[in-house]
Amino acid sequence: MSKINIYYFSGTGNTDFVVQKLKIHLEKLDNMVAIFSCENVQEITMDCDIVGIAFPIHTSHAPEIFSQFLDKFPQQTNMPLFGVVTSGYMAGDVLDYETKKLKQKGYKPFLLRNIVVANNMHLPYVCPLEVTPNKIIEKRLDKIEKKIVDISIKINNHIKDIRGNDLCGKIFGILQRSIGDMHEKNSFKGFSCSNSCVSCSWCVDNCPTNNITLGTKTVIFGESCILCMRCYNFCPLNAIQMTHKTENTKYYKRFKGIENKGHKTTFK
Numbered sequence: 303m304s305k306i307n308i309y310y311f312s313g314t315g316n317t318d319f320v321v322q323k324l325k326i327h328l329e330k331l332d333n334m335v336a337i338f339s340c341e342n343v344q345e346i347t348m349d350c351d352i353v354g355i356a357f358p359i360h361t362s363h364a365p366e367i368f369s370q371f372l373d374k375f376p377q378q379t380n381m382p383l384f385g386v387v388t389s390g391y392m393a394g395d396v397l398d399y400e401t402k403k404l405k406q407k408g409y410k411p412f413l414l415r416n417i418v419v420a421n422n423m424h425l426p427y428v429c430p431l432e433v434t435p436n437k438i439i440e441k442r443l444d445k446i447e448k449k450i451v452d453i454s455i456k457i458n459n460h461i462k463d464i465r466g467n468d469l470c471g472k473i474f475g476i477l478q479r480s481i482g483d484m485h486e487k488n489s490f491k492g493f494s495c496s497n498s499c500v501s502c503s504w505c506v507d508n509c510p511t512n513n514i515t516l517g518t519k520t521v522i523f524g525e526s527c528i529l530c531m532r533c534y535n536f537c538p539l540n541a542i543q544m545t546h547k548t549e550n551t552k553y554y555k556r557f558k559g560i561e562n563k564g565h566k567t568t569f570k
């Protein structure tokens with residue numbers, strides 16, 4: 303039996319879904335598992351035998367909030383580490399890339415895996431990628447569950463399974479980090495709020511970086527958005543826009559989460 307702490311960030315619930323399942327399966331294998339969203343952690347304690355990290359891939363990076371959180375991990379001596387990333391399509395070397403600084407602090411990655419869950423973002427300017435429709439998510443659930451079981455067994459038995467740091471993964475990661483970042487910066491012009499806002503304050507209360515303030519029948523965005531897509535996707539009135547184009551919510555459908563709960567999802 304091992305004591306396992308898993309630290310994670312989830313913008314729209316996919317990573318949270320995976321981490322909750324991972325906990326269930328690891329506990330079935332007699333491990334003691336504690337999970338912590340980085341949004342709620344005051345102090346990082348390494349009172350465990352194995353540490354896990356999980357986050358959504360953002361163009362071959364971890365979301366900024368999580369990479370800054372990783373910077374706060376304390377120095378260790380040979381602490382076994384596993385990492386799980388969730389994606390909409392595919393991941394390259396992102397886990398290898400993000401765990402480099404942890405290796406320098408004495409963490410020993412033995413399992414790094416990607417799970418394709420669902421895409422939660424589109425950029426209407428250049429590339430109107432669809433968020434993954436529910437019909438496809440339902441078909442994927444079995445595969446996702448099987449992957450989580452496989453990952454749990456490997457963590458339980460300390461079996462090495464590092465993926466994404468081969469040549470293909472590295473090339474994909476490098477290209478995404480350069481071209482993807484540039485593309486994102488040029489194509490994302492910030493969020494605005496349309497007049498369907500009813501000042502319910504859900505987005506204000508749930509933004510992980512406290513980037514949103516409430517106005518009168520509107521909300522105002524600050525400068526610390528990490529593009530987690532939570533407010534844009536889960537606003538119950540679909541009032542948050544990327545341009546006037548996204549007011550057409552039939553075409554620019556919002557991602558309401560893997561279990562379709564939208565703003566009923568709890569984050570804080």
Ligand SMILES: Cc1cc2nc3c(=O)[nH]c(=O)nc-3n(C[C@H](O)[C@H](O)[C@H](O)COP(=O)(O)O)c2cc1C
Pocket residue numbers: 311312313314315316317318357358359360361362388389390391392393419420421422423478529530531
């Ligand atoms: C800014 C941003 C960048 C993303 N980049 C990628 C990517 O490079 N590859 C990919 O497969 N999915 C990408 N996605 C999709 C997310 O990784 C995917 O939907 C993830 O499961 C979301 O997890 P969460 O619900 O825990 O936030 C991106 C999403 C966002 C918001």
Ligand code: SF4
Pocket residue numbers: 495498499500501502503504505506520521536537538539540541542
């Ligand atoms: S969640 Fe939507 S309706 Fe509620 S305050 Fe935010 S923008 Fe307005």
Ligand code: SF4
Pocket residue numbers: 508509510511512513514523526527528529530531532533534
């Ligand atoms: S403003 Fe919206 S997308 Fe940006 S960090 Fe806050 S909740 Fe996430």
